[in-house]
Amino acid sequence: MVWIHAYGREIFSALKSSFQKCGGHANLHRWTNSIPPVMHKLSASQVAQIPIRHIQLFCVALPAPCSYSSSLKYASRILSRQTNCRHTLWQRQSAYKGLVLSSTKAFSTSHWLSAAQRNDLKSSNKTGLIYIIAIFIFMLGGAYAGVPLYKVFCQATGRGGQAVKGHDTSKIETMEKVERPIVVRFNADVASSMRWNFKPLQTEVTVYPGETALAFYTAKNPTDKPIIGISTYNILPYEAGQYFNKIQCFCFEEQRLNPHEQVDMPVFFYIDPEFDEDPYLQNVDSITLSYTFFEALDGLQLPLPGYHQPHNTPVVAAS
Amino acid sequence: MSSLSTFSSKPNAKPPQKGSFPLDHDGECRDFMVRYMRCLMVNKKDTTQCRQESKDYLSCRMERNLMSREDWKKLGFHDEGGQTSEEA
Numbered sequence: 001m002v003w004i005h006a007y008g009r010e011i012f013s014a015l016k017s018s019f020q021k022c023g024g025h026a027n028l029h030r031w032t033n034s035i036p037p038v039m040h041k042l043s044a045s046q047v048a049q050i051p052i053r054h055i056q057l058f059c060v061a062l063p064a065p066c067s068y069s070s071s072l073k074y075a076s077r078i079l080s081r082q083t084n085c086r087h088t089l090w091q092r093q094s095a096y097k098g099l100v101l102s103s104t105k106a107f108s109t110s111h112w113l114s115a116a117q118r119n120d121l122k123s124s125n126k127t128g129l130i131y132i133i134a135i136f137i138f139m140l141g142g143a144y145a146g147v148p149l150y151k152v153f154c155q156a157t158g159r160g161g162q163a164v165k166g167h168d169t170s171k172i173e174t175m176e177k178v179e180r181p182i183v184v185r186f187n188a189d190v191a192s193s194m195r196w197n198f199k200p201l202q203t204e205v206t207v208y209p210g211e212t213a214l215a216f217y218t219a220k221n222p223t224d225k226p227i228i229g230i231s232t233y234n235i236l237p238y239e240a241g242q243y244f245n246k247i248q249c250f251c252f253e254e255q256r257l258n259p260h261e262q263v264d265m266p267v268f269f270y271i272d273p274e275f276d277e278d279p280y281l282q283n284v285d286s287i288t289l290s291y292t293f294f295e296a297l298d299g300l301q302l303p304l305p306g307y308h309q310p311h312n313t314p315v316v317a318a319s
Numbered sequence: 320m321s322s323l324s325t326f327s328s329k330p331n332a333k334p335p336q337k338g339s340f341p342l343d344h345d346g347e348c349r350d351f352m353v354r355y356m357r358c359l360m361v362n363k364k365d366t367t368q369c370r371q372e373s374k375d376y377l378s379c380r381m382e383r384n385l386m387s388r389e390d391w392k393k394l395g396f397h398d399e400g401g402q403t404s405e406e407a
Contacts, residue, residue, distance in 0.1 A: 173392045206365045212395030213366040214373035216352055246335040253339035263342045264352050
């Protein structure tokens, strides 16, 4: 629509409303073809019946710089000669045509952008839009790429737990003993409904980071029924937990004790030599390893979290 | 399990590397265990002095199929010659 200007809309609606008064005229096809597209909203008969006084209004209402001043002058000359509604068709046509043309030109040049400017604006809008779409696609791609990238990052830096595979087994062979004695205290607990007697066989041991050590717990089933237990453990202080590696123990697996049976449960562990380099653990010289036994329900399959990997245990003859 | 801090990177309780020891129901390696505990008591609970006894206990376990066989190097026993065996 060429006449976006509110001023033009006003005029346009005024012209339209004037048609209700005059009748229709059918013979205007040739002329209407040359009207700008917006004016096609008016039918041919409607255009022919615009009363002169409205065209006069229209002429007056045009903004000041009119580029088609000649056509405007021509139109006003015609209009000034007429005073009533019954005008000749040809005169009315030309007047109106001139006015429409001049007004559209006027609006397009003074109140609207020139074609070149419009093109520039369009192209700069287009480039801006392309930039925004590109940023959006980049963000979306970054979100998808983040998953494998994070895996690579974890494997490189060793953070995030499970991402580092196969790193620990070779470490035992190459690690060096650090001359920093750490006292490991042992604690044993059972769940309140668990009827085993569970205690450590030593209250504490002194170990050095980088050296493997062995410790023992003992558990006795004083009841007359076999009880299956499953244990978990805690390390205090919390930050020391990441350096405490167990080579083999009795945790996270169901252990069955027959009635009145007592067994020794060893824990074979070592403290990572990097323990010595952790600033948070500078003043720590004592760690507490605390085991808790719970009763395992028969046939209950717990979905253990991802770190419970299958391992190789030798076949033991059932006792 | 333990109290996890807000931004904990590694889980505090990790599974054992070689899994779980099968239970020594028959007490086959109890003697070695007792010897180890005595050594600890004598040496004021210093595990460095008792490495030979712990090695004995582990080899007892390996012999009686209560533990998978491993090179001593892989278990952290470097200087001793001892019994090396292939992995199960």
